[in-house]
Amino acid sequence: MRTTQRLYEAAHPIWEQCHDHPFVRGIGDGSLDLEKFRWFLLQDYLYLFDYARVFAYGVVKARDPGLMRTFSANVDAILGGEMKVHRAYMARLGITEEQVFSVQPALSNLSYTHYMLSCAAAGGPAEIIAAILSCSWSYAEIGTRLAAIPGAADHPFYGEWIRSYAGEDYQKTNDALVELMDTLAESCTEAEYQRLEEIFVNCSRYELGFWEMAWTLER
Numbered sequence: 494m495r496t497t498q499r500l501y502e503a504a505h506p507i508w509e510q511c512h513d514h515p516f517v518r519g520i521g522d523g524s525l526d527l528e529k530f531r532w533f534l535l536q537d538y539l540y541l542f543d544y545a546r547v548f549a550y551g552v553v554k555a556r557d558p559g560l561m562r563t564f565s566a567n568v569d570a571i572l573g574g575e576m577k578v579h580r581a582y583m584a585r586l587g588i589t590e591e592q593v594f595s596v597q598p599a600l601s602n603l604s605y606t607h608y609m610l611s612c613a614a615a616g617g618p619a620e621i622i623a624a625i626l627s628c629s630w631s632y633a634e635i636g637t638r639l640a641a642i643p644g645a646a647d648h649p650f651y652g653e654w655i656r657s658y659a660g661e662d663y664q665k666t667n668d669a670l671v672e673l674m675d676t677l678a679e680s681c682t683e684a685e686y687q688r689l690e691e692i693f694v695n696c697s698r699y700e701l702g703f704w705e706m707a708w709t710l711e712r
């Protein structure tokens with residue numbers, strides 16, 4: 494069985510809770526309270542800077558030039574690609590980048606990013622990809638599932654969010670990361686695999702916590 498298939502199965506019950514979370518459901522049926530989305534957006538914008546830093550660790554730790562370029566391209570894809578959608582929503586909601594920086598990250602957010610950064614600091618490229626993969630992959634799945642709800646991707650406000658994660662660019666970037674995880678784990682021992690699974694499942698738990706943080710407006 495592919496490593497990513499094992500990882501997916503290990504985290505599957507948590508991912509299903511993410512799909513069932515009222516915040517995610519609210520994006521899908523358009524009923525999500527704007528105040529909750531606004532809080533999510535602010536927190537997620539802060540989150541993505543650290544997420545990009547986790548990839549930057551990969552640039553430092555990779556020995557192979559091709560792998561360095563992959564990590565570097567992902568830093569770019571986050572700062573210039575995914576965050577562009579956030580900036581568009583911020584403009585719609587009248588939020589400036591300066592205002593985001595005056596917001597305190599919620600503890601669920603801070604704990605998540607610090608966990609990923611500590612895995613990246615202590616590990617190598619495989620641990621780094623394991624730490625970012627549940628983030629990238631779960632959103633790819635959420636985007637795809639939400640886009641399959643009739644009318645959801647055309648919603649005047651939440652449609653753009655759905656289209657960005659269901660879109661070809663995001664899906665392709667995620668597919669490449671899934672493939673990279675399999676490549677990097679190809680010759681790992683069972684004990685090394687267990688460490689990757691631990692990281693992947695913990696990050697999936699943090700993903701669920703992030704939805705809950707936004708839903709409860711955790712400060």
Ligand SMILES: Cc1ncc(CN)c(N)n1
Binds near residue numbers: 541575629632700
């Ligand atoms: C918390 C979180 N997790 C995942 C993603 C998708 N990159 C995100 N933007 N934010």
